[in-house]
Amino acid sequence: MQQITRTPAPSEVAEEWHRRAERAGLSRVMRASQPAELAAETTIRTIRLVTGLLRSLGDVGAALEIGCGMGRLTPAIAARARTVTAIDMTPRMLALARENCAHLSTVEFVRTTVQRLPWQDKRFDVAVCVWVLMHVLDDDEIAEACRAIAASARHLVLVEYEEADIPVGRFSRLRTVEEYLALLPGARLLERHDLHYGGDRSFAALIALDYRR
Numbered sequence: 001m002q003q004i005t006r007t008p009a010p011s012e013v014a015e016e017w018h019r020r021a022e023r024a025g026l027s028r029v030m031r032a033s034q035p036a037e038l039a040a041e042t043t044i045r046t047i048r049l050v051t052g053l054l055r056s057l058g059d060v061g062a063a064l065e066i067g068c069g070m071g072r073l074t075p076a077i078a079a080r081a082r083t084v085t086a087i088d089m090t091p092r093m094l095a096l097a098r099e100n101c102a103h104l105s106t107v108e109f110v111r112t113t114v115q116r117l118p119w120q121d122k123r124f125d126v127a128v129c130v131w132v133l134m135h136v137l138d139d140d141e142i143a144e145a146c147r148a149i150a151a152s153a154r155h156l157v158l159v160e161y162e163e164a165d166i167p168v169g170r171f172s173r174l175r176t177v178e179e180y181l182a183l184l185p186g187a188r189l190l191e192r193h194d195l196h197y198g199g200d201r202s203f204a205a206l207i208a209l210d211y212r213r
Helices: 010-020 036-056 074-078 091-100 139-152 177-183
Strands: 060-066 081-088 107-111 126-130 155-164 187-197 200-209
Touching: 036 074, 036 126, 036 155, 036 187, 036 200, 060 074, 074 081, 081 091, 091 107, 126 139, 139 177, 155 177, 155 187, 177 187, 177 200
Parallel strands: 060 081, 060 126, 081 107, 126 155
Antiparallel strands: 155 200, 187 200
């Protein structure tokens, strides 16, 4: 008999991230089962990929970091943009990010979710979203998140899992880059790279968002 697994509600996902925020080091934002050295090396490689995609855009004024977590990528984004607005839904993660990025005067931290971006009349030059949308599980919620991103940014740097040798847990969902492009209004893929680590494969994509209100 096939086991039916219920999709966790958004409130359950939020509570899971409260728990993860109490872990140590990079296990807060990466698989806790992976060796610390693998997480650190993967973070370095991810920063290089994100930096390279941002460099492809040339001069970046305002950047939006979606799901900044503990701020591990924020300094790299701030180095390529004049201002950065970094969001996360978890208070403990934001506290860690503020602490880790206290030296960055051009970064503002805001507590909110990607589905509920509070800006109506502002459009960022680029949004950076790294291993965040995989945790938006509900079909309606991911569609709303993608609409909010497309309305808020002209470009998107997106890093997400496509394949995993070790099955992901109930708080994650694998999607292809094509699935995200279909969900993002006005999306055009400009550049794509693969990131392999620990048996997992993620894509790193630069996407243009030709959104029309």
